[in-house]
Amino acid sequence: MTKLLLGDCAVRMKELESESVDLVVTSPPYDSIRNYNGYKFDFETIGNELFRLLKKGGIIVWVVKDSINKGNRSLTSFKQALFFQSIGLIVYDIIIYEKASATLPHPRRYRDAHEFMFIFSKGRPKTVNLLSDRKNRWGGTTNWGQKTVRETDGKLTKRKSQIVKEYGVRYNIWRYNTGKRHSASDDLAFKHPAIFPEKLAEDHILSWSNPDDLVLDPMMGSGTTGKTAVKNGRNFIGIEISEEYLKIAEERINKVKSST
Numbered sequence: 001m002t003k004l005l006l007g008d009c010a011v012r013m014k015e016l017e018s019e020s021v022d023l024v025v026t027s028p029p030y031d032s033i034r035n036y037n038g039y040k041f042d043f044e045t046i047g048n049e050l051f052r053l054l055k056k057g058g059i060i061v062w063v064v065k066d067s068i069n070k071g072n073r074s075l076t077s078f079k080q081a082l083f084f085q086s087i088g089l090i091v092y093d094i095i096i097y098e099k100a101s102a103t104l105p106h107p108r109r110y111r112d113a114h115e116f117m118f119i120f121s122k123g124r125p126k127t128v129n130l131l132s133d134r135k136n137r138w139g140g141t142t143n144w145g146q147k148t149v150r151e152t153d154g155k156l157t158k159r160k161s162q163i164v165k166e167y168g169v170r171y172n173i174w175r176y177n178t179g180k181r182h183s184a185s186d187d188l189a190f191k192h193p194a195i196f197p198e199k200l201a202e203d204h205i206l207s208w209s210n211p212d213d214l215v216l217d218p219m220m221g222s223g224t225t226g227k228t229a230v231k232n233g234r235n236f237i238g239i240e241i242s243e244e245y246l247k248i249a250e251e252r253i254n255k256v257k258s259s260t
């Protein structure tokens, strides 16, 4: 099932059934960094609606970045996280989205190369499929560089080799290439000014949901979450306030549907 809705998500989410959503993967407008066709959003209503829609054990992935106003970081991301916590969600993790390419150099600041990915859960998460794609330094058969071991009687004996998995569970800093030919596998996505990488959406969908689960993106932009959810056999509901972006999302998602 795929459903794409046009309008303000604070309003359109009211049409959806309580405790029906397994996973939300979304990214709100970042302060006033970008003008998404001039639309604003009502954060607190959206936060409360997301809480209502989430199943017990469901997860919200909230990808966000702060603006800098007169040299001062807005901390909107933290204010939003504190709000989510105040309405009863657990701040299960804060994963750093590291961008392989940073912002332009600044004479008095380090170059900005990350965003936050807050992982909120409604109680204990019901689905956790940790991604194990970090190459283990000692993967294979190893004695960790030590050929001998000293026994309690002081004698040196040969250290037995052990088998260590080639890949271990990922750390909570996730690095992605961004920009043309990296963030999305189609050109259409780049008609939107602020997409996140398809791989990022996919990594969260695989981590926090199972096939046939329902994934929601209430501010879906070019439809990256939807495209990836459908590709991975999940149901999807997307809401977008701009008709122009909704059409882009629709086209991207339909292409995946027709190829699966």
Ligand SMILES: C[S@@+](CC[C@H](N)C(=O)[O-])C[C@H]1O[C@@H](n2cnc3c(N)ncnc32)[C@H](O)[C@@H]1O
Residues within 6 Å of the ligand: 007, 008, 009, 010, 026, 027, 028, 029, 030, 036, 037, 039, 040, 041, 042, 192, 194, 195, 196, 197, 218, 219, 220, 221, 222, 223, 224, 225, 239, 240, 241, 242, 245
């Ligand atoms: C950061 S972008 C999301 C980009 C998306 N993750 C992608 O990869 O294409 C935020 C989107 O939220 C939309 N938006 C802003 N306010 C909204 C609202 N109240 N309801 C629904 N969508 C809204 C904007 O039009 C914009 O497309």
